[in-house]
Amino acid sequence: MKNLKDYEDEIYKCSRCGLCQSVCPVYKATLNECAVSRGKFNILNGIIKGELNLNSTVKKYLDLCTGCNACHDFCPSKIDVKEIFTAAKAEYYKTNSISFFEKIINSYTLFKVGLLSGRIFFSVYRFLRLPGIIKYFDKFFCKAGILGKRLLLLNSLANCRYKNRLRKSKHKIKKAVYFEGCFNKYINKENEEAVKNILEESNIELIKKDFECCGVSYLNDGNIEQFLSLLNRNLKKLDTEYDYVITDCASCYETLKNYKLYSSKNSAKKLSDSVIMVTDLIKNFTFEAVKPYRITVHKPCHDTYDFIDIVKNIKGIEYIEAKDYDKCCGFSGKFALKNQEISRKIAKQKAQNYIDEQADFILTTCPACQLGLNQGITEILAENGKEKIPEVMNLFLFLAKYCKTV
């Protein structure tokens, strides 16, 4: 991996044109020049020249970024913003002593304990039929302060069981290892079941392995040591012949694609070159919805437009394109944890765009985005409980629960 100094020429390519301001969700929410890539490049330039120190204040500015990559896509110089920010954050971890708070949020052991506790908690939660009860009283809870809003956010993770409507079939000729991601593994098995049900229609044999987290939040935070530890543990678990590694999570997909950039092992290259989204396998399926739903989508920053084409082609639905449907939802894992107010502000604007469309469902392919959108919806409900609220749902769950194949 390159050091910050190695990006000197790349950073120098920034002409200070300021175009990135017009697309950066964090800048729009804060009007803080340090939030946008131009401002960060000014700071990093000062660090490379030895005029500034890479200290915790600079790290806070670097953390003012959801990693959406909108500035990269819009930048005339096409500067690889995320790679540079990651290198700068990695340098911060190498050269600074870490605060207690940072140690806590960087601890994978604690993260895993949290996920295992979440698995038990949600099993009991569903057993007691709480998702339906809390949803019924959502207008009350969203007005009950931050705790009520957090409860609603928690509730949005707990989908109820459903009856699969898809056919089983097909001779299996390709082997795919399924990388289910932390959310499907620990919190919501229904998404995983939905993926399995949908792939029953394909020629793919699904292989399960007990993977660790892909490491996305550690990579984005610049904690390369922890990221590499997870990468190596995941490579060890990939001890079988396979044609593809598949995932239904847009964030896992992008991270696995990047494994080969951080490891020189052949197995890392093979994994990165073989990883595909489940949507790649179902592009040619024809789905038909059981009711004429009004559907809109949120495109995660890391997904392709293919998944939107799958939605548009579902027979019997009305597809609606919401304003800024492909812009960042403002959640992005640790960003939401470290910058709660900004995250809520971005999410609220996004959610309002969807509520304006009066859709029945917002479909997406990233669990963090589901949380981001639900966070925004809760904020709006708290202000105006009369709105018709669309349900945020994982695409694959929607296909398995509300569609049949034709």
Ligand code: SF4
């Ligand atoms: S758009 Fe690119 S070149 Fe222009 S200020 Fe932003 S980072 Fe620099």
Ligand code: SF4
């Ligand atoms: S990646 Fe997104 S949030 Fe980060 S600076 Fe660029 S536009 Fe802003």
